[in-house]
Amino acid sequence: MSLDAATVRRIARLARIRVDDTEVETLKSELNAILGYVEQLGEVNVDGVEPLSGGAQMALRSREDFVTDGEIAEKVLANAPDREQNFFAVPKVVE
């Protein structure tokens, strides 16, 4: 499988990264080099093998239902690039 420029643009759009035309070309060849490398996995027989998704081999631990956090609006907002009172602010969205 090999990526074309249109696919690179579509992926960049999905990843929300603006790319210009020269970047598309560079990315295309770099990504194709990586995809070419990983193609070797095609030769591995994985019939009947379960996928391993996590690094830890144990069951999920859960916590009790208590309120232990929150009420820190000022800290939560302290790093915001833009805010309106205690809200985060972004360019207006038209739905």
Add this chain to the structure above:
Amino acid sequence: MAYMLEGRTGAWEVVVGLEIHAQVISESKLFSGASATYGGAPNAHVSFVDAGFPGMLPVINKECVAQAVRTGLGLKAKINLFSRFDRKNYFYADLPNGYQISQFEHPIVGTGIVEIELQDGTLKQIGITRLHLEQDAGKSMHDQHASKSVIDLNRAGVALMEIVSEPDIRSPEEAGAYLRKIRQIVRYLGTCDGNMEEGSMRADVNVSVRKPGEEFRTRCEIKNVNSVRFVMHAVEAEAMRQIEVWESGGEVVQETRLYDPSKGETRSMRSKEDAHDYRYFPEPDLLPLVLEQSFVDELAAKLPELPDEKRRRFCDDYGIPFYDAGVLVADQATADFYESVAKGRDGKLTANWMSGDFFAAMNRTGKSIENPPVSAADFGALLDLITDKTINGRIAKDVFEEMVETGKAPAAIVEEKGLRQVTDTGAIDAAVTKVLADNQDKVAEYKSGKDKLFGFFVGQVMKAMQGKGNPALVNEAVKKQLDV
């Protein structure tokens, strides 16, 4: 009779499936210790986890898992002892991580069945495809500032159950009945408050139309419909739109739409046009959720009686009609109230009084079952006075009104106002004699065949006795004296 929409080319069948998002009742959020309470100052119920700060990690809330299992049990569904969380990736201003933690491939609850009842009394089973746990997003507000949208993350991370139905629904009425039924079940279970105004329950409605006997055609998804009525309207409006598209030679495109209640129509959501590719993959910050059967069994053992079972039991235990039982089990509090009154009394009498005067008084006074117009104990005492013939049914209505108004106990009202029923046949006979004597012309009419006048004489006697005459004895005495 099946619901069909008539188009120019003939009848169309509507096919509907619902995805209901029900907010889990819990103290804290699904993956963080921040409060899950509705409202609050902007961004007050927000932890660094909810706001997606670097290095923050999710830890699952045990109670939310239990609530999902309870709901699954309530939907008679399969509980999956192995389930897993996945990330659903998309960018939006109120989705702090850029992904929502949800369950894609392995939901916590599998297939189940829900029974709905239609206006004409028909029962229908709607299949449940699955129920899974996921996080809610925050809230974007677009009307607070001229050039900006502002974001409050208080809702971000609150646990939701997404309950997905099979496309078994065939009319707006069924859609409404199904949504109400799910709401009733989760309220009984205490797993969701079902409050659609606050958004703690909302539905995505999948609608398609087809000619009878056809395969399914392309569906559209109407997002975030927030009332039963709107769901019903949206189904109809969207079905009509699709019929128009098909019949004018067009093709319905699969898309996300919004229902506009003010216009009564659906419209395409432009902001969602950018086709989504959610790139689901197993959430690496969490391990698979593995439940012990014993955990499920314990929850099952403590599950409250559900509306369908309660309704059947009410029919059996109290001898009331299926329809009446349905009204009484509409919500848990009403059912409990009924049962506390009906226990050890005439269930049918109780049901009649509740559906009649009691609900009327409740509506009139703006009270609720939790804060009833008369207490269950006083209400029961009133019914006892009827049953032991201390008062008759007519007087009981007055007593009831007095109870609603003054809050006094029924026995006290009866004593105070001297409302005891007269069963002294001598007194009744005397009253009858007087009424007949005063109305000789009518007696003559009656005797010449105007049977209907019988009721008039009874009424006059009761009136003469200030309503306190025992109705059966009065009837008997009138009959006896007229028929001589």
Add this chain to the structure above:
Amino acid sequence: MSIFDLTIAQASAKLAAKEISAVELTTAYNDAVAALNPRLNAYITTTPELALEQAQAADARIAAGDATALTGIPIAMKDLFCTEGVRTTAASKILEPFIPPYESTVSAKLKAAGAVTLGKANLDEFAMGSSNITSGYGPVENPWKRAEDPDAKLVPGGSSGGSASAVAARIALAATGTDTGGSIRQPAAFTGLAGIKPTYGRCSRFGIVAFASSLDQAGPMARNTEDCAILLNAMSGFDEKDSTSAQREVPDFTKALNRGVKGLKIGIPAEYRLEGTNPEILALWDKGIEWLKAQGAEIVEISLPHTKYGLAVYYIVAPAEASSNLARYDGVRFGKRVDGVDLIDMYERTRAAGFGPEVKRRIMIGTYVLSHGYYDAYYLKAQKVRNLILRDFTQAFEKVDAILTPTAPSAAFGLGEKMDDPVTMYLNDVFTVPASLAGVPAMSVPAGLNAEGLPLGLQVIGKHFDEETVFAVSAAIENAAGFSALPELRAK
């Protein structure tokens, strides 16, 4: 003997004996940082005043008699650990203004033990790299030089290259690192240090800027195995804030150092003798085998047949997770924002300007392998092969107690080398990635110099949660190797 020659263990003893004070030690290091960091660029942010305050507190604690082995020890904190009130960048421009209002669990544990933080160490941007050249704050220089070409700047490895360079140049006594595919072990090998990636789940990931969640692990980098053990003692332990944190006892790792290797079975995986591997590396590996044999270990040939696919698996799994983990850098709640005409434009401009080329590449690859129609062919397949790799290790560990391999396929290379295409750079991790995928502990220990006078490391891989054996074997190699070379460029 200079104050900079002291290891943690030695400095700790002198602090306890009040032969030196924490303030003296920290001041010496602060001065060394000020002198050498402008050249090495090992730190992104230095915090000398804070360090001095912590040193004063450490002295008070020592005086009060409640010091730990780390009280008053000046270390570098990889700038991937969020530190409350101290800027944390992950070496990315997108986090340039970010001041965390919270502390990572590992850095909090080190603070609680009394360690002094000199500053935030440079790294590859979001820990994505093997040379530190992807840092948004400039590359880090390796203090080691080729004997023949002392002016050429070499890379310190990556991603924990700032940590490695700082410790090697003695502008930190030790450092924290994180390791996703070799990011502790490879830079340790490139700079003549010991460094361990513990078992996945041993150290909490809470507060560490995530790269690939199923692989990321924190660990120490230090001058020797003993210092690593002291640090790991403090860094490890269950954390309820991390669902993948292991709920198990943490042994005293320093006690394992002198266990020796007598009777231990050491596995030598045939598949690691990759075609084209530098003969010097292979020769050093053979030497390591001889050292262990001489100390009573039994050498066992083993097979890890799927390890050769490790890199391919890694370069699907890690970017996939990263593409999702890095979605939060959107200019809304923290970090840098570049304005746009609408929300999407703002996102795209912010992320285009904030991320460097390597990070963009990995986000793109990760987005692609998860996208509709490609998931099964790439991501799912990779996860299955990952399971086979784990199975390889599980089967091997039925026969052996630990596995010995080289750490990296080469010694430190020059800045600007291996830049032809991303894959050439990725090959640096070929020996380290399999242990990361399996989640098993692995340590790099300096074992010798190559012909150019650059350090080389050997890697010891152990069973899940058996860091003790890893330490025992690593210490045995350390003893036999007697590695004592130092870079000329260092604080003296």
